[in-house]
Amino acid sequence: MKKVDVENLKKIVGSENATDNPVDLYAYSGDASVHQAMPNVVVRPKTIEQVQKIMRYANKNRIPVIPRGAGTGTSGHAVPIDGGIVMDMKQMNHILEIKPGDVLVRVEPGVVDDDLNRALLPYGFFYPPAPASSRIATIGGEIAANASGVRSVKYGATRDYILGLKVVLADGSLVNLGANTRVHSSGYQLERLIVGSEGTLGIVVEATIRIYPLPKFRCLGVANFNKLEDAGNAISEIITSGCQPSMLELMDGIGIVAVNKALDLGLKEVGAIILFEADGNVKEAVDFEINKMKEICKAHNGFGIELSYDAEERKRIFSGRKKLFAALSRYKEGIICTDLADDMGVPNSKIAEAAAKIHEIAKRNNVIMAVYGHCGSGVIHTKIMLDPKKKDQWKDADKVIEELYDYIHSVGGVTSAEHGIGLSKAPPWKKARADIIPMMRAIKKALDPNNILNPHKLMDAPDDWVKATDLRYRVVK
Amino acid sequence: MVKKVDFKRSKKWENELDKCIRCGYCYELCPLFKSYSWESDTPRGKLLMVHGMITGKIAPTQEVVDKIFQCFYCKNCSDNCSAGVPVTDILTDARADLINAGFEVQGTIVQIDEDLCSVCGVCVPLCKYDALKIVDKGKDKKKIEVDKVECRGCGLCLAACPSGAISQKEGCNVTLPELHESVKEILKKDDKKLLVFACNYSIFPGMQLSETETLVKTPYGIIVTMCSGRVAPELILDAFESGAWGVMVAGCPPEECDHDGNYKTRRRLILLKNILKELNINPKRLKLDWFSTGESAKLQQEINKFVKELENMGPIEAYVKR
Numbered sequence: 001m002k003k004v005d006v007e008n009l010k011k012i013v014g015s016e017n018a019t020d021n022p023v024d025l026y027a028y029s030g031d032a033s034v035h036q037a038m039p040n041v042v043v044r045p046k047t048i049e050q051v052q053k054i055m056r057y058a059n060k061n062r063i064p065v066i067p068r069g070a071g072t073g074t075s076g077h078a079v080p081i082d083g084g085i086v087m088d089m090k091q092m093n094h095i096l097e098i099k100p101g102d103v104l105v106r107v108e109p110g111v112v113d114d115d116l117n118r119a120l121l122p123y124g125f126f127y128p129p130a131p132a133s134s135r136i137a138t139i140g141g142e143i144a145a146n147a148s149g150v151r152s153v154k155y156g157a158t159r160d161y162i163l164g165l166k167v168v169l170a171d172g173s174l175v176n177l178g179a180n181t182r183v184h185s186s187g188y189q190l191e192r193l194i195v196g197s198e199g200t201l202g203i204v205v206e207a208t209i210r211i212y213p214l215p216k217f218r219c220l221g222v223a224n225f226n227k228l229e230d231a232g233n234a235i236s237e238i239i240t241s242g243c244q245p246s247m248l249e250l251m252d253g254i255g256i257v258a259v260n261k262a263l264d265l266g267l268k269e270v271g272a273i274i275l276f277e278a279d280g281n282v283k284e285a286v287d288f289e290i291n292k293m294k295e296i297c298k299a300h301n302g303f304g305i306e307l308s309y310d311a312e313e314r315k316r317i318f319s320g321r322k323k324l325f326a327a328l329s330r331y332k333e334g335i336i337c338t339d340l341a342d343d344m345g346v347p348n349s350k351i352a353e354a355a356a357k358i359h360e361i362a363k364r365n366n367v368i369m370a371v372y373g374h375c376g377s378g379v380i381h382t383k384i385m386l387d388p389k390k391k392d393q394w395k396d397a398d399k400v401i402e403e404l405y406d407y408i409h410s411v412g413g414v415t416s417a418e419h420g421i422g423l424s425k426a427p428p429w430k431k432a433r434a435d436i437i438p439m440m441r442a443i444k445k446a447l448d449p450n451n452i453l454n455p456h457k458l459m460d461a462p463d464d465w466v467k468a469t470d471l472r473y474r475v476v477k
Numbered sequence: 478m479v480k481k482v483d484f485k486r487s488k489k490w491e492n493e494l495d496k497c498i499r500c501g502y503c504y505e506l507c508p509l510f511k512s513y514s515w516e517s518d519t520p521r522g523k524l525l526m527v528h529g530m531i532t533g534k535i536a537p538t539q540e541v542v543d544k545i546f547q548c549f550y551c552k553n554c555s556d557n558c559s560a561g562v563p564v565t566d567i568l569t570d571a572r573a574d575l576i577n578a579g580f581e582v583q584g585t586i587v588q589i590d591e592d593l594c595s596v597c598g599v600c601v602p603l604c605k606y607d608a609l610k611i612v613d614k615g616k617d618k619k620k621i622e623v624d625k626v627e628c629r630g631c632g633l634c635l636a637a638c639p640s641g642a643i644s645q646k647e648g649c650n651v652t653l654p655e656l657h658e659s660v661k662e663i664l665k666k667d668d669k670k671l672l673v674f675a676c677n678y679s680i681f682p683g684m685q686l687s688e689t690e691t692l693v694k695t696p697y698g699i700i701v702t703m704c705s706g707r708v709a710p711e712l713i714l715d716a717f718e719s720g721a722w723g724v725m726v727a728g729c730p731p732e733e734c735d736h737d738g739n740y741k742t743r744r745r746l747i748l749l750k751n752i753l754k755e756l757n758i759n760p761k762r763l764k765l766d767w768f769s770t771g772e773s774a775k776l777q778q779e780i781n782k783f784v785k786e787l788e789n790m791g792p793i794e795a796y797v798k799r
Contacts, residue, residue: 019515023540026529027517032499042516071516072501090514112505136505262561326559329496336495337560388495472525473495474532 001040001063001084009043009085012053017044017091028068028086029472033339035076035423036472039066039086046091048166048174048205055203056172058085058452066454067199069110069141072133074339075422077144077198081456081469087203089140095119096206103211104163104180109140109204125211128155131418132322140204145420146196150321153239153376154246154279155212157418159195166206167194170448180208193443198420199454201447215279218246219290220314223302224270228252228359228371231272232352234300235375238276238293239348245293247277248376249321252355254331255370259320262327267320268304275321276376277314321372328370328383335368336473340384340424341401343373344408345417351375354408358382361403365396379417388473394466401428401465423468426461479536482578486570487531494528497521497562506553508677508701512649517544520554520564527571542575546584549649549703550629551677552735556770573626583646585630589621593642596621600634600643605736609634631736633706651703656712663698664719670787671697672716673725673780676705676734696784705729706738710749713763717753722787723762727776730767739767758793761786 010018019025020041030036040063045051058065064084071078080086093110100123107116113134116127131137131149141147143165148157164178178184178191194201225231231250238248251259251273259265267273274297278289294305308314320327328337346354355371358380362369373381384400386393405415405428415421415429430437437459444451444459451460462468504510504519516522523545529535545568554564576582596619601609608627614620632651635643645652650659663669702708705728716724726746728739743765750760764783768776 021517021540022535022538023526023544024515024517026535027515027519027522027525030499030525032501044514070501071499088516133500133502136501262559323502323559326498326500326502327561329498329560334492336492337498339498472499472528474491 005057005061005063006041008057009041009054012057013043013045013050017046018042028071028088029079031068031071031073031076031078033074033076033079033422033424034471034473035079035081035469037079037081037469038083039080040083042086042088044088044091048168051087051168051203051205052172052174054085054087055168055170059171059450062450062452064452064455065203067140067144067203069138069144070112070133070136072137072141073145073422074342074419075416075424076469077420077422077454077457079423079469081423084452089203090138092205093138098123100125100211102180104208105211106206106208107139108206109138109143111139113137113139113142120211121214124214126214127161127209128212129158129161132325139207139209143195143204143207144197144199146418148374148377148379148418150247150249150374152374152379152418153248154244159192161210162191162195162207163210164208165191165194165204167202168205169202170450170453174205175202178208182210196420198422198457200444200458201453203453215246216281217283217286217309218277218279218314219286219307219309220247220275220277220317221290221294221297221305221307222317223274223276223294223297224268224304225272225274225300225302226270227301228272228355229352230300230302231274232355232375234274234297234302235351236348237296237300239376241292241296243289243292243296244278245276245289245376246279247275248374249275250351250355250372250375251275251321251324252371254368255324255328255372256320258331258370259324259327262330263320263323265320274302275318324370324372325381325383328385331368331370331385335385335387337383337385338388338397340397341369341382341404343417343419344380344382344405344413344415345378346380346408346411346413348378350411350413351378351380354380354411354413357407358404361400361407365400365403367393367396367400369400377417378413388471389476391475391477394471394475398466405432421458421461423457423461424465426458427463427465430459430461430463479538480578480580482530482537482574484531484571484574487527487567487574490527490567490570491531493562493567494524496560497524497558498560499525500559503554503558503564506557508549508551508649508651508703509547518547523548523568524562524564527567530571537575537578537580539580542580542582543584545571545575546582546586546625548630549585549651549677550631551703553677569626576625582625585645585649586625586628587623587630587632587634587643587645589623590642590644591620593640594621595640595642597639599637599639603633603637603741629736631704631706631738633704633736633738633741636707636709637741651701651707653709653712656700656702656707657715659700660712660715661719663700664716664721669696669698670722671725671780671784672721672723673697673699673727674702674705674708674712675699675727675776676729677701677703697780704734704736704738705742706734706736708742708745710745710752713749717758717762717793720792722790722792723764723783725764725766725780725783727766727768730769733769759790762790762793
């Protein structure tokens with residue numbers, strides 16, 4: 001990229017919204033993944049027209065464009081592996097319209113998830129797919145990753161809520177995808193294709209989103225287990241029992257120790273904890289659901305079970321889970337938490353088996369892995385905890401990833417359930433899904449023939465994730 | 478310009494910097510990010526810079542220094558970091574190393590205009606961090622010197638300086654001229670009846686929205702002033718003159734303020750209430766209330782209650798006529 005390109009981009013967004021200052025570029029060189037690579041320029045468009053102009057310019061000059069929301073991606077989606085333009089979408093952060101009568105909202109992509117939910121509260125509605133990072137995650141980023149969260153077990157993922165999208169394509173043209181209605185059978189559902197495309201097919205500049213009436217009652221339960229296996233089996237049985245939990249979370253002993261160390265929560269240090277929630281508009285129905293789940297936990301040796309309808313108490317019980325991801329860094333001195341192998345999906349019947357397998361593979365390869373997540377919907381979160389300064393630890397991590405995903409795929413699981421593939425999950429995913437890669441490449445080529453939109457991610461990511469970019473740590477020995 | 482820096486204080490933090498998982502939970506709470514909204518203004522962005530400097534990935538340039546010295550030490554980032562990374566302690570050590578290397582620094586550090594300063598010394602005991610000292614300037618002359626490592630940018634000295642000699646770089650909407658502008662801006666729109674000056678340190682994060690407009694109109698507006706000790710009396714008078722029916726100052730409970738700014742606020746507001754009487758303004762239109770961290774629900778309740786009281790009182794006719 002040349003200096004003149006930066007000047008031309010400044011003309012589009014204004015010099016106050018574009019920077020090639022090395023300090024800013026360095027700050028935009030990473031997200032929450034282990035990867036790091038410098039962009040050439042960062043731009044902050046405020047309007048659809050500005051996004052179109054940037055894309056026209058980038059397409060003509062063959063400059064990579066990497067759209068970025070809050071930079072909370074765990075697999076390197078927003079890391080500019082080929083340099084180019086990082087397009088920070090946080091300035092497009094207006095809620096354009098709230099239409100309770102049509103049960104939808106129209107938002108710009110930079111709107112923060114929690115802000116949307118706060119704005120919906122007075123109308124008695126909510127937007128359910130909130131990931132744990134909802135206090136900063138933007139709707140645009142959630143669309144790019146098809147994000148989901150603790151309520152996915154009942155309410156589904158982002159894709160289930162996107163009715164329509166306005167998307168700027170690689171050549172700068174603007175397309176209106178989808179509809180305002182809950183269902184449509186009018187041609188390809190291209191809005192669904194964009195969800196989860198990780199910024200490789202177009203830039204989302206507006207979303208029409210289905211919203212959901214807030215339930216009148218929510219009851220949260222917590223159960224302790226001495227054995228992780230028992231907790232896994234309890235989750236599998238709750239799902240097949242006919243219960244409809246609005247949350248069903250697992251946290252293993254490693255996670256419990258970490259949150260206690262980081263946040264001093266005083267949780268009982270047992271083998272595992274399950275958090276289970278029921279919601280609805282009829283209290284008796286919620287009581288029925290929550291008690292049924294409680295009985296299943298008991299039948300699987302769950303103990304110390306607490307239930308609460310109180311919002312503050314629920315918040316307290318849930319706070320450890322909400323902050324677990326970062327707290328894992330505190331598990332042990334000398335090791336840190338890395339975002340690797342972080343969100344596999346497994347069939348419901350395999351939760352206990354997969355949890356045990358993860359611990360076994362980690363132990364054999366000299367790393368520590370916590371097992372937690374929205375196991376009710378089959379999402380198992382793990383993190384690889386290692387000493388980042390040791391070269392061998394990155395080799396260990398690589399071995400863990402290979403072994404672990406071979407196992408996950410062998411039992412019918414998926415590489416990523418809610419964070420996306422990006423860079424660090426690309427090697428195992430490409431190995432498992434070699435059959436669909438030609439089709440994905442054909443779609444990419446049709447929509448982005450010059451390969452400028454978030455290039456070398458997903459199916460085009462390097463085969464060696466460790467060497468794909470610089471690691472953001474100093475590896476010395 | 479790049480200077481040679483001995484990062485002897487910062488280097489000990491490398492392991493802590495590695496523990497930052499860059500989740501970004503810190504930055505929605507950061508007033509600097511609210512003002513500038515670049516990634517380089519976020520706490521995690523600054524940690525990345527410190528890491529980059531001590532590992533040799535980026536050069537310590539004046540641009541990096543400018544960013545590192547922008548922090549109000551509200552500690553919302555450190556206090557809310559789930560990985561327990563002591564963000565502000567790390568920044569303090571980085572600041573010390575950069576100052577030792579001879580960088581010119583400004584950021585959120587207070588500046589003293591020696592031409593305006595009478596060296597009355599009012600500011601010196603106000604600073605809880607001993608960042609202000611009277612020193613010899615030569616030939617029996619004295620001046621106030623700012624310790625640029627210790628200055629937390631809380632701005633208490635700014636609000637107390639009788640000659641207006643202390644200033645801070647504008648851009649974060651907390652200097653006096655900017656606050657006056659915000660008062661007028663907020664009271665101009667949506668028929669706001671109540672203006673709330675909220676302390677960033679304890680209160681605001683809990684009820685903070687991003688820049689997103691919620692489409693919900695409220696009869697009150699909130700201005701974040703960092704410490705409540707920054708609320709100079711003229712700001713409150715300005716609010717009444719601009720049409721506010723009432724003003725609330727929301728600060729930390731007496732024993733909880735990091736800067737002891739709330740004691741000053743309390744004294745100041747008692748005096749101001751007497752002046753309001755002289756101006757024929759019911760002193761009940763000015764309210765000071767204390768809220769601990771996380772008491773956003775209580776703050777909301779008190780705001781709603783006060784709005785009702787103000788609706789019963791109506792607008793300030795006497796003052797308007799005057």
